[in-house]
Amino acid sequence: MPYGDGMNARVRSEERRAEIVGAALEVIAERGYRGASLAAVAERVGLTQQGLLHYFPTKDALLVAVLQERDRWDAVPDTRWRIDLLASLVEYNAMRPAIIQTFSALLGESVTEGHPARAYFTERYAQVRENMTAVLRAEYGDRLPNGLTPERTAPLLIAVMDGLQYQWLLDPESVDMPGAFRDFLRLLGEPVE
Amino acid sequence: MPYGDGMNARVRSEERRAEIVGAALEVIAERGYRGASLAAVAERVGLTQQGLLHYFPTKDALLVAVLQERDRWDAVPDTRWRIDLLASLVEYNAMRPAIIQTFSALLGESVTEGHPARAYFTERYAQVRENMTAVLRAEYGDRLPNGLTPERTAPLLIAVMDGLQYQWLLDPESVDMPGAFRDFLRLLGEPVE
DNA sequence: TCCGCTACCTGTAGAGCGGTAGGTTTTGTT
DNA sequence: AACAAAACCTACCGCTCTACAGGTAGCGGA
Secondary structure, X not given: OOOOOOOOHHHHHHHHHHHHHHHHHHHHHHHHHHHOOHHHHHHHOOOOHHHHHHHOOOHHHHHHHHHHHHHHHOOOOOOOOOHHHXXXXXXXXXXXXXXXXXXXXXXXXXXXXOOOOHHHHHXXXXXXXXXXXXXXXXXXXXXXXXXXXXXXXXXXXXXXXXXXXXXXXXXXXXXXXXXXXXXXXXXXXXXXO | OOOOOOOXXXXXHHHHHHHHHHHHHHHHHHHHHHHOOHHHHHHHOOOOHHHHHHHOOXXXXXXXXXXXXXXXXXXXXXXXXXXXXXXXXXXXXXXXXXXXXXXXXXXXXXXXXXXXXXXXXXXXXXXXXXXXXHHHHHHXXXXXXXXXXXXXXXXXXXXXXXXXXXXXXXXXXXXXXXXXXXXXXXXXXXXXX
């Protein structure tokens, strides 16, 4: 099957890489990063393991691409985040267990020593906390109805999202993730507009 | 007339096993379960890998022992759990990062397919949710000040504890885990006695 | 048409893994 | 003293893993 389908080499290469990253997401969801073998990822896109290494020279390089993909994915460009959009996000996540599982598994692994994703998650959470603080401040002002500051509420908000994900992944029947998250938002109180 | 003194073979064997389980906890904290090799655990207690296999015939058997150890550890026998005791527990946890890291890493891995700890965590969380529901009901009655039921609050409580642990493990300087947890308890409102 | 580059491949090195087989020393019981 | 069992050991098997080396085939540009 020749490549003459109207696309140039650069585009085809980029597409192949994206395909590989997608397969890596799946395999990591199933086996974690340490458990994910390059061969398993390669097989899923119809390559040999060595063929895959042509696109990503090391396993870590592939992980980096996976993490960048995530960054690109939930970088909502200019949208003014609002709290109720978060609820929708959680609802959306509940329909994409694979992605949630990938990053929940990675987060768990990342707390171990010398894990290649550790720095990524550390920085990411610092950034998300800042981000959420800003969102909360925009919505509530400097004090929430219950007296907490946005700075102190942000870590709780994030913790609830992550923690619910684990409970939900382990037992989706028993845990209504979006519902529980909305409950938490009610706990924060109604913004006084 | 079996074992006459206080230091018989059975006791020594049990001590050795406990020693091994302790070492396994450490290694899992550092590398996760999949990344933890029997040889690394064995070395830590001055054994060869095969010597370790004399006590635990398979790697999974060792994991089972680790999980049982945890169950034994936080099975507070008859103490009536109370909410403020939870805050103390979180404070105590903040002084034992190793144990937290072990089980955070295991929880993360456990969501992957066919992980040997998956069933354990699924059951454990179901049980803990029940437990927390009872605690909340004892403290607040059938309705919390904010209108939520104990059943719906329990998953949130657990989610906050777990989620905060990840943030804290990744960046202890930036996250005041016990403080944040107390903030969450304030969010629940004061019990009306 | 030639040439270089991309996109793969086969082969293999080198290390680490869990687990088995079977031996030997140590220990405790009789 | 005799014996059995527990507590280890050495040796090794078969597998899997990442990564390197080096080759080949086809495409695109000059």
